[in-house]
Amino acid sequence: GMMTNDEFYNIMGGHSAAAGHGNNFQQQYTMQFNNIMEPIFQKLGMRLISRNLAMGGLGTIHMSLGQGTLFGETDFLLWDSRMTEHLDADQDLFNKQALLNGERIPVLFGSTPNDLETETGGNLYWGRLLEENFDFIPKTTGIDQVETLPFAARYVHCEASVSSMCGGRGMDKYHDQCWEPRSDYTPTVNQMPHVQGQASWHPGDRVHQATSRRAIMVFLKALDKALNVWEVAIDKEGFPLKEEFWHIGEHYVKVRSELTSYLNKEALGKTGCEERFEAVGLAKACRIPLSGMTSWTPKNLGDENGILKHVKAAPNGYKPKPLYEAVYEGIDILPQKWKIQEDQVDVHAVAIASTYSPPELDQSWVDDDDEDAEETENSRRMLRRTANTNDLPSVQKQDQGMATLEKEDVSSINHSERRIISKDEIIPGLGWGFEDSGIEATTGYCDGSPMSMCKRSNRRSCLLSGHNDGRTTLNGNALSGWLVITIPKVREGLIFAKLQWWWPRGDDYPLTKDWTEVNNGITFGDRKERRLKAPPVDWPKDMELDIAVNGKIHKTLTYDELKPMTIEMSHNNAFYPLIDDPSIVSGGEAEAVELGLRIRSEENPKDASFGITHIYYG
Numbered sequence: 159g160m161m162t163n164d165e166f167y168n169i170m171g172g173h174s175a176a177a178g179h180g181n182n183f184q185q186q187y188t189m190q191f192n193n194i195m196e197p198i199f200q201k202l203g204m205r206l207i208s209r210n211l212a213m214g215g216l217g218t219i220h221m222s223l224g225q226g227t228l229f230g231e232t233d234f235l236l237w238d239s240r241m242t243e244h245l246d247a248d249q250d251l252f253n254k255q256a257l258l259n260g261e262r263i264p265v266l267f268g269s270t271p272n273d274l275e276t277e278t279g280g281n282l283y284w285g286r287l288l289e290e291n292f293d294f295i296p297k298t299t300g301i302d303q304v305e306t307l308p309f310a311a312r313y314v315h316c317e318a319s320v321s322s323m324c325g326g327r328g329m330d331k332y333h334d335q336c337w338e339p340r341s342d343y344t345p346t347v348n349q350m351p352h353v354q355g356q357a358s359w360h361p362g363d364r365v366h367q368a369t370s371r372r373a374i375m376v377f378l379k380a381l382d383k384a385l386n387v388w389e390v391a392i393d394k395e396g397f398p399l400k401e402e403f404w405h406i407g408e409h410y411v412k413v414r415s416e417l418t419s420y421l422n423k424e425a426l427g428k429t430g431c432e433e434r435f436e437a438v439g440l441a442k443a444c445r446i447p448l449s450g451m452t453s454w455t456p457k458n459l460g461d462e463n464g465i466l467k468h469v470k471a472a473p474n475g476y477k478p479k480p481l482y483e484a485v486y487e488g489i490d491i492l493p494q495k496w497k498i499q500e501d502q503v504d505v506h507a508v509a510i511a512s513t514y515s516p517p518e519l520d521q522s523w524v525d526d527d528d529e530d531a532e533e534t535e536n537s538r539r540m541l542r543r544t545a546n547t548n549d550l551p552s553v554q555k556q557d558q559g560m561a562t563l564e565k566e567d568v569s570s571i572n573h574s575e576r577r578i579i580s581k582d583e584i585i586p587g588l589g590w591g592f593e594d595s596g597i598e599a600t601t602g603y604c605d606g607s608p609m610s611m612c613k614r615s616n617r618r619s620c621l622l623s624g625h626n627d628g629r630t631t632l633n634g635n636a637l638s639g640w641l642v643i644t645i646p647k648v649r650e651g652l653i654f655a656k657l658q659w660w661w662p663r664g665d666d667y668p669l670t671k672d673w674t675e676v677n678n679g680i681t682f683g684d685r686k687e688r689r690l691k692a693p694p695v696d697w698p699k700d701m702e703l704d705i706a707v708n709g710k711i712h713k714t715l716t717y718d719e720l721k722p723m724t725i726e727m728s729h730n731n732a733f734y735p736l737i738d739d740p741s742i743v744s745g746g747e748a749e750a751v752e753l754g755l756r757i758r759s760e761e762n763p764k765d766a767s768f769g770i771t772h773i774y775y776g
Contacts, residue, residue, distance in 0.1 A: 159202075159203075159204040159233075160202045160203050160204060160404070161399070161404045161405075163203045163204065164204060164205075165204065165205045165206075165207055165231070166199060166204050166205070166206050166207065166233050166234075167207050167208075167209075167230065167231045167232050167233045167234070167262070167264075168188070168191065168192070168195075168206065168207070168208040168209070168233065168234045168236075169208075169209050169211060169229055169230075169232045169234070169235050169236070169264075170188045170208075170209065170210055170211060170212060170235075170236040170237075170238060171211050171212060171218040171221055171222075171229070171235075171236070171237060171238070171239065171252065172212035172217075172218065172236075172237065172238035172239040173212060173213070173214065173215070173216065173217060173238070173239045173241050173242040173243070174212070174213070174214030174215060174241075174355065174357075174360065174627075175238075175241055175359060175360050175361060176210075176212040176238035176239065177210060177212035177213060177214055177625065177627055178210065178212075178366060178625070179214050179353075179354070179355030179356075179357070179360050179625070179627075180332055180334070180353060180354075180355040180356040180357065180360040180361075180362070181332060181333075181334055181353060181360075181362065181363045181366060182334050182335065182353060182363075182622060182623055182624055183210070183610075183623060183624030183625045183626065184490075184492070184608065184624060185333070185334070185363035185366055185367075186210050186366055187366040187367070187369040187370040187373070188208050188209070188210040188236075188370075189208070189210060189608050190366060190367055190370035191208060191370040191373050191374060192206060192208035192607075192608050193506055193608070194370070194374055194505055194506055194509050195208075195374060195377060195509070196208075196509075196608075197506075197509045197510040198381075198509055201512065202381075207607065208607060208608065209229075209230075209456070209458065209605060209606035209607050210456070210606045210607075210626070211228070211229060211456050211457070211458075211606045212238065212239075212627075213454070213456075213627050214355065214627055215242070215729060215730070216242060216728075216729060216730060216731070217239045217242045217243030217248060217728055217731075218237065218239050218243060218248065218252050219243075219248055219251065219727065219728060219731050220452075220454075220656055220730075220731055220771070220772055222248075222251045222252045222255050223251070223255070223440075223443055223448055223450060223656075223733070223772070223774045224448055224449055224450015224451070224452065224772060224774045225252075225255040225256060225259055225448065225449075225450075226255070226259035226260065226447050226448055226449035226450070227449040227450055227451065227457075227458060227459075227463045228449075228450050228451075228452060228457045228458055228463060229256070229259075229458055230260070230458035230459065231260045231261060231262055232256055232260065232262060232264040233262055233264050233265070234264060234265050234267065235256050235264040235265070235266055235267065236267045236268045236373075237249060237252055237253075237266070237267070237268040237269035238268050241359065242728070242729070243728070245434065246270050246272050246430055247429075247430040247431045247433070247434035247435075248434070248728070249269040249270050249272065250270075250272045250273075250274075250429065250430055250431040250444070251431050251434075251435070251443065251444060252269060253266055253269055253271065253272070253274055254274075254417070254421075254431060254444055254445070255443075255447065255448060257274070257278070257413060257414060257417055258414065258417065258418070258445075258446065258447040259447045259448070259449075261410070262410060263283075263409065263410045263413045263414065264283075265283040265284065265285070266282070266283065266284040266285075267284065267285050267286065268286060269284075271284050272429075272430065272431075273425075273429065274417075276420075277416070277417050277420045277421065277425060278413050278416050278417050278420075279412070279413075279416035279420075281409065281412055281413045281416060282413070285376075292314055292315040292368055292372075293315070294371075294372070294375070295311050295314050295315040295368060296308075296311045296315070297315050297316065297317050298311075298312060298313055298314070298315065298316045298317065298320065298323055298324060298328070299316075299317045299319075299320060300320060301323070304323070304328070308502060308503065309498075309499055309502045310364070310367060310368075310371075310502070310503075312328075312329065313327075313328040313329050313364065314364055314365065314368050315368075316328075326362050330362075331356075331362035331364075332352070332353070332356055332362045332363060333362070333363050333364075333495065333496065334352055334353040334356075334363070334623075335353075335493040335495070335622055336349040336350045336351065336352065336353060336619070336620035336621065336622050336623060337349040337620075337621055337622050338490070338491045338492065338493050338494070338622055339491075340486070340491050342486055342488075343485055343486035345485075345618075345621060346485075346616055347616065347617060347618065347619050348619060349619055349620060349621065349622075350619045350620050352620075353620055353623045353625075354620065354623075387403065388403060388404070391403045418445070421444070421445035422445055426445075427441065429444055431443075431444035432444045432445070434727075437727075438723070438725075438727060438733050438735070439735040439738070440654060440733060440735060442650070442652055442738070442776070443652075443774075443776070446649075446650050446652070446776045447776060448652075448774055448775065448776040449646075449647060449774070449775055449776065450463070450772055450773060450774040450775070451463050451464060451465050451467070451468055451643075451772070451773050452464065452465060452771060452772040452773075453465045453466070453592065453630045453631055453632050453770065453771055453772075454628060454629050454630065454771055454772070455600050455604035455612065455626050455627070455628040455630075456604045456605055456606035456610065456612070456626035456627070456628075457604070457605065457606070458605060458606075459605060460603045460604055460605045460610075461603075461604075465632055465643065465770065465773060466478065466479065466480070466592070466632075468643050468644045468645070468646065469586075469590075469632075469641070469642070469643055470586050470642040470643065470644065470752070471586060472585070472586040472587060472588050472639075473585065473586070474588075476586075476588050478590050478591045478592050478632060479592065480592045480594065480600065480601070480630060481592075481594075482594065482600075482601045482615035482616070482617065483601060483615070484601045484602040484611060484614040484615070485614055485615065485616050485621075486614060487602075487611060488611075489609075490622055490624060493622075582704075582711055584640055584642060584706045584709050584710070584711075584752075584754045585639070585640055586639070586640055586641070586642045587634075587638050587639015587640045587641065587676065587677050587756070588638075588639060588677040589634055589635070589637050589638030589639055589669055589670050589673065589676070589677060590632060590633070590634040590638050590639075590641045590669075591632070591633055591634075591667075591669040592630050592631070592632055592633070593630065593631055593633050593662070593667075593769070594628075594630050600612065600613060600628030600629075600630050601613060601614055601615045602614050604626040604628060605626070606626050610624070610626055612624065612625070612626045612628070613625065613626070613628065629771070631658055631661070631769030631770065631771055632769065632770040632771075633661070633662050633667055633669075633767065633768070633769045633770075634755075634757060634767065634768070634770075635662070635667060635670055635757055635763060635764055635765070635766055635767030636676070636701070636757045636758050636759040636763030636764070636766040636767070637670045637673045637674075637675065637676050637677070637763050637764065638669075638670065638676070638677075638756075638757065639676050639677045639756065640706070640754050640755070640756045641754065641755045641756070641770075642706075642752060642753070642754045643752075643753045643754075643755075643773065644750055644751075644752055644753075645750065645751045645752070645753050645773070645775045646750050647748035647749070647750070647775070648742070648743050648748060648749060648750070648751045648775050648776070649743065649747075649748040649749075649776060650740060650743075650776045651737065651738065651739045651740035651741065651742045651743055652737065652738050652774075652775060652776045653736045653737040653738075653751070653753060653773065653774070653775045654733055654734055654735045654736050654737075654738075654773075654774050654775075655733070655734045655736055655770060655772060655773050655774070656731065656732065656733055656734070656770075656771050656772035656773075656774075657732065657734050657768045657769065657770055657771070658730070658732075658768060658769040658770075658771060659694075659697070659720075659723075659724045659732065659768045660694030660695075660724075661694075661767075661768075661769055662767055662769065663694075663695045663764070663765050663767060664695070664764045664765055665764065667764065667767060670764060676763075695765055696765075697717055697720070697721070697759075697765060697766055697767075698717070698759045698761040698762040698765055698766050699717050699761065700717065700759050700760060700761045701716075701717045701720070701757065701758070701759045701761075701766040702714050702715065702716055702717070702757075702758045702759070703715045703720060703755065703756070703757055703758075704754070704755070704756040704757075704758065705736050705737065705753070705754070705755060706752075706753070706754030706755075706756075707737060707742050707751060707752070707753065707754070708742070708751060708752050709752065709754075711754075712737060712739070712742070720734070723735075733774075736753070736755075737753070751775075753773070
C-alpha cells in the first residue's frame with residue numbers, strides 16, 4: 159500500500175462484546191485503533207479504512223455468507239465472536255470467504271485456521287490477538303500504587319491479590335454518554351443517562367482501549383520490520399526498491415489458486431465447513447466466493463449493499479422505503495469528560511504530530527445547489543444521498559414505523575399500465591414494506607466506520623451512542639404480490655436468503671392489515687410490537703412460495719418444503735436455498751439476474767408471511 163498509495167482495510171466481525179455494546183461506538187477497540195493509526199498510515203501514503211461490522215446476539219455466519227460485498231475488501235481481518243460462535247466450521251466459513259473474495263488476501267487474526275495452512279499450500283498469513291492477556295500493561299497492585307500509573311493503565315491489569323479493583327470495580331467500568339449539546343440540533347426525545355447494553359460480559363471502554371493498543375503494537379512492529387527490510391534492500395541493491403520487496407499480487411493469486419483447487423478436488427465434500435452447511439443445502443458456500451445484500455446494518459458501503467437498492471418499483475412507482483431520516487448530520491461532538499488529562503500522554507496528538515508542512519490541498523466544503531463537489535463513485539456524501547433517494551409520492555412518512563399505501567396510489571397507474579395481466583405475470587407488488595425494530599430504527603450511513611452516521615432518527619433516546627447495529631426487515635405476505643429484486647452479479651447460479659419466518663403474522667403487519675386481496679392498496683392502522691416471547695404462529699398448510707428468474711416462474715416451494723428450512727443453524731440464522739441452477743446464467747462473466755418472490759395462500763394469506771433480512775448470491 160505504501161508504494162502504490164493505496165487503501166488499507168482493517169475489518170472486524172464479531173458479537174456484542176466486540177461491537178462495543180455498553181459503550182459509545184467511538185470507544186470500541188476498532189474505532190480506537192483507527193483513531194491512533196489513521197494519521198500514521200496517512201504519513202506513509204495510505205488511507206486506513208476501519209470497520210466494526212459486529213452485531214449483538216449473533217455470530218458472523220450471516221455476514222460471512224455475503225462477505226464479498228457485506229465486508230468488502232480486507233487486508234487485516236479480525237474474527238471476535240468466541241462468546242456466540244463455538245464451532246470451528248463457522249470460523250472456517252468466515253476465513254474461506256475472506257480468501258475467496260475480492261482482490262486482496264487478508265491477514266487473518268483471532269479465528270481458528272483449521273486446515274487452511276494445507277488448503278492454501280502453506281501460504282496462509284494468520285495470527286492471534288484477542289486472548290485476554292494484558293501482560294504488557296503495568297499491574298495495579300494497590301490503591302495508592304495505582305495513582306502512580308499512567309491513566310490509561312490504571313485498573314486494567316491487576317495483581318491477583320487485588321483483582322477486585324479491576325474489571326470496572328476499582329473505577330467506573332463505562333464512561334459513556336448519550337448526548338453532548340450541539341448548536342445545530344436539540345433532541346426532541348429525552349436522552350437516556352447511559353448507552354444500552356451494559357452487561358457484565360461486555361467490556362468497558364478501558365478494556366477496549368487496551369485491546370486497541372495491542373493491535374496497534376502488532377502493526378507498529380510489522381511496519382518497523384518492513385521498513386528495515388526495505389532499508390537493507392535499498393542499501394544492497396540500490397534505489398528504486400525492487401518490486402520483489404513490496405509487490406504481493408503474485409502471492410494473492412497463488413493463495414486463491416491453491417485454495418480453490420484444493421477445495422474443489424482433494425477436499426471436495428470433506429471439510430468441516432461443507433459438512434455443516436450441507437445440512438441446509440449450502441455446502442457450495444464453503445468453496446465459491448459469495449456476495450450479499452441486507453436490510454440489516456452495519457454493512458460495507460452502507461445502503462449501496464442494501465436490499466432496497468436492488469428492489470424494482472411497482473408500475474405506479476411504489477417501492478418500500480424505511481421511514482426515518484437523520485435529524486442531524488456531520489460528526490458527533492465528543493463528550494468533554496473524554497478529554498485526555500493535561501498530565502497524561504495524548505497518543506492521538508502524538509500520532510498526528512508532524513514536522514512536515516501541510517499539503518496544499520483545498521479541503522473547504524463546497525455544496526452549491528445541493529450538488530456535491532466531489533463526484534467520485536465512493537464519495538460518502540454521494541452514498542449517503544443515494545441511500546436517501548427513492549422519495550416516491552406513494553410512500554408517506556408515519557410515526558408508526560411503516561409506510562402507508564393510499565387508495566389513490568393504486569389508481570395512479572396510467573392507462574398504458576392498466577392492462578389485464580395473467581396471475582403469474584411477474585409484476586412488482588404493492589404490499590412489501592420495511593419495518594424497523596422500535597426505537598432502534600436505522601437511519602443514515604451505517605458502514606461500521608468511524609465516519610458512519612447511523613441511528614439518528616427523532617425517536618432515538620441515545621443519539622450519541624453511534625452504534626450501527628440495526629435489524630430492519632423487508633416484510634410481506636400472501637397479499638403483498640411479487641417482490642422483484644435485481645441480483646447484480648451471479649456466476650454459479652446460486653441464490654439463497656436469510657428469512658425470519660415467524661414474523662409478521664395477521665394484523666401485526668400494518669401495511670396489509672385491512673387488505674382482503676392481493677395488492678388491495680388501502681390505508682392501514684397502527685403497528686403492533688412483535689411479541690418475542692409468544693410461540694410463533696405457524697404458516698398455513700397451503701402456503702407456497704413462487705420463485706421467478708428473469709420474468710418466468712422457475713419453481714414453487716410448498717409448505718412441506720419450506721418448513722424444514724426454518725430450523726436455525728444458530729440463533730436467528732435460518733437459510734433458504736432459492737435457486738441452485740447454473741443454467742440461469744450463461745457462464746463465464748458474472749451477470750445480473752432478476753429474482754421474483756411471491757407468497758400464496760388461500761387459507762390464511764396474512765399468516766403466510768415472513769421478513770427478509772439477507773439475500774446471498776454466487
